Amino acid sequence: MYKLTGVSKLYQKGRRTVPAVRDLDLVIPGGEWLAVQGRTGHGKTTLLQLLGGLDRPTSGSVEFDGQDLARLPETQVTRVRADSFGFIFQTFNLVPTLSAAENVEAALIPLGTGRAERHRRVAAALESVGLGDRARHLPGELSGGQQQRVAIARALVKEPKVLLADEPTGNLDEATRDEIIALLEKLWRDLGLTLVLVTHDSSLACRAQRVGVMSKGRLTIRQEARRAPGGESPAEPG
Amino acid sequence: MFYVTYLRRELRRRMRQAIFIALGLALGVGLVVTVNAASAGVKKAQAAVLSSLYGVGTDVTVTGSSPGPPKTGRPPKNAQTFQVGPGGAQICSNGKCHSAAGQTVDNLGSQYNAINASEVAAVARLHGVSAAAGGLTLTDNQITLPKNFGQPGGSLPQPKGFNVDGVDIAHASLGPLSAGTIKSGHSFTAAEANSDVAVVDSGYAKANSLKVGSTITIDKTRFKVIGIVTQPQGGSPPDVYIPLERAQALGTGPGGSLKGKVNTIYVSAASAADIPAVQQEIKKLLPGDTVTTASSLASQVTGSLSSTAKLANDLGKWLSVLVLIAAFAVASLLTISAVSRRVREFGTLKALGWRSRRIVAQVLGESVTLGIIGGAVGVGLGFAGAALITRIAPKLSAIYATATGQRVETAGPGGSQSFTPTASHTVSVPLHATVTVGVIVLAVVLAVAGGLLAGTFGSWRIGRLRPAAALARVE
Numbered sequence: 107m108y109k110l111t112g113v114s115k116l117y118q119k120g121r122r123t124v125p126a127v128r129d130l131d132l133v134i135p136g137g138e139w140l141a142v143q144g145r146t147g148h149g150k151t152t153l154l155q156l157l158g159g160l161d162r163p164t165s166g167s168v169e170f171d172g173q174d175l176a177r178l179p180e181t182q183v184t185r186v187r188a189d190s191f192g193f194i195f196q197t198f199n200l201v202p203t204l205s206a207a208e209n210v211e212a213a214l215i216p217l218g219t220g221r222a223e224r225h226r227r228v229a230a231a232l233e234s235v236g237l238g239d240r241a242r243h244l245p246g247e248l249s250g251g252q253q254q255r256v257a258i259a260r261a262l263v264k265e266p267k268v269l270l271a272d273e274p275t276g277n278l279d280e281a282t283r284d285e286i287i288a289l290l291e292k293l294w295r296d297l298g299l300t301l302v303l304v305t306h307d308s309s310l311a312c313r314a315q316r317v318g319v320m321s322k323g324r325l326t327i328r329q330e331a332r333r334a335p336g337g338e339s340p341a342e343p344g
Numbered sequence: 345m346f347y348v349t350y351l352r353r354e355l356r357r358r359m360r361q362a363i364f365i366a367l368g369l370a371l372g373v374g375l376v377v378t379v380n381a382a383s384a385g386v387k388k389a390q391a392a393v394l395s396s397l398y399g400v401g402t403d404v405t406v407t408g409s410s411p412g413p414p415k416t417g418r419p420p421k422n423a424q425t426f427q428v429g430p431g432g433a434q435i436c437s438n439g440k441c442h443s444a445a446g447q448t449v450d451n452l453g454s455q456y457n458a459i460n461a462s463e464v465a466a467v468a469r470l471h472g473v474s475a476a477a478g479g480l481t482l483t484d485n486q487i488t489l490p491k492n493f494g495q496p497g498g499s500l501p502q503p504k505g506f507n508v509d510g511v512d513i514a515h516a517s518l519g520p521l522s523a524g525t526i527k528s529g530h531s532f533t534a535a536e537a538n539s540d541v542a543v544v545d546s547g548y549a550k551a552n553s554l555k556v557g558s559t560i561t562i563d564k565t566r567f568k569v570i571g572i573v574t575q576p577q578g579g580s581p582p583d584v585y586i587p588l589e590r591a592q593a594l595g596t597g598p599g600g601s602l603k604g605k606v607n608t609i610y611v612s613a614a615s616a617a618d619i620p621a622v623q624q625e626i627k628k629l630l631p632g633d634t635v636t637t638a639s640s641l642a643s644q645v646t647g648s649l650s651s652t653a654k655l656a657n658d659l660g661k662w663l664s665v666l667v668l669i670a671a672f673a674v675a676s677l678l679t680i681s682a683v684s685r686r687v688r689e690f691g692t693l694k695a696l697g698w699r700s701r702r703i704v705a706q707v708l709g710e711s712v713t714l715g716i717i718g719g720a721v722g723v724g725l726g727f728a729g730a731a732l733i734t735r736i737a738p739k740l741s742a743i744y745a746t747a748t749g750q751r752v753e754t755a756g757p758g759g760s761q762s763f764t765p766t767a768s769h770t771v772s773v774p775l776h777a778t779v780t781v782g783v784i785v786l787a788v789v790l791a792v793a794g795g796l797l798a799g800t801f802g803s804w805r806i807g808r809l810r811p812a813a814a815l816a817r818v819e
Contacts, residue, residue: 152812160695161812181699187811188697195815199692203353208346215346216697260696 107267107300108134108157113166113176114323115152126152127163128323136267139294139301141311144320150304151272153320157302158191158270159183171267188216192261192299196273198253200245206232206256207241213260231263232256235289251282255289262293268300269293275307287313351709358682362714365675369718369794370725372664372671373787377726379660380786381777382733389775402518403619406467406609406626407481407634408456411598433489448488452508452563454480454597458605459633461592464512467609470625472618477515478606480591481582482508484562506548508562509582510591510606513537518610521573521585529556529571538589542567546574548583560584563594671718672794679711679802690806691814700807707806708799715795719788723779726787730777737775 115127126149134140134157144150155161156168159175168175170190175183192213200209210228219227232238235255245253254274261269274290275283287310294301303314311317318325355362433444461478468476485505511521513532521531527546542562544554549572554560558569567586575581588606595602611626613619619637626635683690690703806814 155812155815158695160815161810184694184697184699187695191695191697193692193695195692199688199695199815201350201689201692203357204350208349211346212350212693212698213696216699216702221345 107136107138107171108132109169110156111167111169113156113163113168115149115156115161116164125323127156130166130325132325134300134302136300137298138316139303139314141314141317142302142304142320142325143306143308143311143317148320149323150320153325154270154272154302154304157268158193159187184216189264190267192264192266192269194254194257194261194269194271194274196276198245198250198257198277200253200256200260202245205242205244206237206248209245209256210260210263213264217264227263231259234262234293235259249282250278251285254278254282254286258286258289258293262297265297266299268302271301271303273305274303275305275310283307283310347706347709350706351713354710355713361678361682365678365798366714366718366721368671368674369715369791370721372668372794373719373722373791374725374729375664375667376790377723377779377783377787378729378733378777379664380783381726381730381779382660382775384780384783385733385775385777388778402522402610403613403616403637404611404622404626405636406459406611406630407636408454408459408597408607409632409634410455411457444489445491446489448486450484450486450561450564452482452484452591452595454482454595454602454607456481456597456607457632458597458599458602458607459609459630461604461606463630464606464609466629467611467626470622470629472614472622472625473611474614475515475518475612477512477518477610478588479512479519479608479610480510480588480595480602480606481608482510482591482595484508484584506583508591509585510588510595511585512588515610518612520575520582524573524575524581527572527574529569531571531573532585532587536570537587539587540565540567540590541570541587543571543573543585544569545581545583546572562586565594668790668794672797675711675714675794675798676801679707679798683707683802683806687806687809687814687817691809691811691817694811694814704803704807707803708796711799711802712792712795715791715793715798716788718794719791722791723784723787726783727779730779733777734775737777739774
């Protein structure tokens with residue numbers, strides 16, 4: 107699925123060059139759940155953006171299904187994003203003027219899906235996250251947990267190959283966080299997605315097959331694959 | 345459909361700002377419409393004045409030169425002069441004088457030097473000329489001299505006069521009569537070319553209780569009224585029209601009798617493009633005479649009509665351009681500000697796979713919608729402004745000089761002096777500000793252009809921003 111070779115991403119801050127990701131080599135097989143942990147500012151989000159084609163590396167290659175996202179023209183990267191990637195953000199990033207259903211529908215617009223088909227898939231996606239009765243609500247009328255469920259429905263409605271989640275429980279209370287974790291895990295297991303999840307939350311990370319830690323732009327795999335989709339959850343580390 | 349829903353929701357979210365932008369554009373567009381309507385109204389008023397002066401189909405007008413300062417010496421043959429001396433006032437003609445006291449003098453005179461009628465045919469033969477007709481623009485003056493005229497306290501009264509136009513019946517489609525509509529009776533027929541018949545302007549007929557069948561005295565000759573004519577509103581038409589031959593027979597000009605003469609030639613050009621060339625050709629042919637086109641005539645008309653035309657063309661135009669620029673600038677700044685607050689939103693859409701041009705189209709759509717709303721409101725404001733101008737604008741006046749044609753000569757111990765009483769003629773023209781289809785189209789184009797401009801300024805950065813950079817933006 108993913109093969110990253112010698113990936114570096116440097117940012118220019120004034121006269122200083124700050125490396126966000128350094129010489130990263132990584133392979134992510136299809137259907138894997140990879141959790142990425144690390145301190146703030148050590149390159150977790152940058153790695154997720156490189157995987158999602160939201161940014162290009164300064165050097166190295168980011169191969170996805172045999173295509174190097176670092177070198178594809180922007181229109182093709184956009185097309186790959188539309189077809190294959192679902193994003194979940196810490197701050198939900200819902201369009202405030204659109205209803206829950208319209209926010210989910212926005213993900214189908216670039217695919218050119220017909221109106222009736224869009225409505226059918228939106229209703230199914232909202233139903234799958236337990237918000238079938240909140241379709242017409244605006245984001246401002248929903249709780250944080252409900253907004254994140256809408257964001258998950260938006261990420262999943264196009265049936266992506268990869269789900270990229272950046273701190274999906276970072277803005278939620280404990281009870282809601284558990285609901286979202288359970289939902290993500292169920293979806294990963296049921297849909298056979300590749301899930302790359304950036305989180306500070308060890309209780310969430312330890313559910314993944316592999317856990318990597320980003321430190322000063324370098325990724326170290328701390329926990330190797332422990333279970334397959336549909337397998338038993340490991341006991342939380344004491 | 346999704347596009348429209350998103351657009352509608354976004355505009356509703358920032359309703360106040362949207363109203364502000366639309367109203368700004370509406371104000372600019374409304375001002376443009378109003379100024380254009382006023383300008384069109386002024387042009388219409390000018391056209392009304394000009395067409396009544398020289399007729400509808402006339403492109404170029406030739407008038408005889410103005411007579412120079414009166415010469416002392418022998419007056420022209422048949423000309424009447426007043427001589428005021430120690431023995432009292434006398435009327436003299438062809439060297440014979442008699443007492444003027446209590447006498448009524450009736451004189452049909454021309455304020456311009458005459459042109460030989462043969463020149464009309466010469467003008468008609470010029471390249472680019474489709475037709476030419478001669479005419480005589482005359483003034484009939486009647487002065488009843490007081491019995492003590494010439495004595496202490498016996499001053500010269502103001503002459504009573506009316507304008508008489510000698511019409512070339514063979515070329516009735518040219519000249520002032522061509523602009524009018526016969527209200528009652530009939531116009532001249534070919535058989536009446538040498539008859540004492542007159543067509544009278546409806547205004548003059550009403551003021552003097554004249555109707556078809558009445559008689560009117562011109563230079564001591566009685567003319568039968570055969571028709572009443574109405575000229576377009578706002579003009580200053582001649583009071584009475586008579587056949588050219590009769591006018592030539594009765595009238596006198598600065599050089600004497602007007603037999604075989606005209607003092608005005610009405611010329612119709614083959615096409616509008618020919619007018620400047622025709623004007624030059626005639627100037628070469630008749631170097632001493634005045635050659636006027638409708639546009640040059642318009643520049644000679646003074647008064648509030650002329651001032652309003654200048655105001656509408658200069659101040660109005662610049663004011664509306666300035667307001668439009670201000671409206672465009674405000675719309676652009678507000679759109680940039682609104683878009684800046686939505687960078688993260690657009691970054692999210694890019695992450696969902698929206699192409700930059702779709703996002704730019706969304707922003708442009710919002711701006712153009714505001715432009716269209718602004719344009720529609722602006723057209724409404726323009727109509728209201730035009731109606732207001734029509735309602736409250738005072739009548740415009742067009743002023744041009746006329747001469748009475750009467751020559752008065754005084755003789756005294758200090759030598760003789762002569763003068764021609766002159767008067768300026770004022771025409772009141774109502775201003776009807778008119779909104780044309782062209783102006784409405786212009787308004788819509790301007791409003792949409794304003795919206796596009798604002799949207800382009802707002803969205804060009806978004807189109808180029810990488811999704812990661814947009815998502816990193818802190819709102």
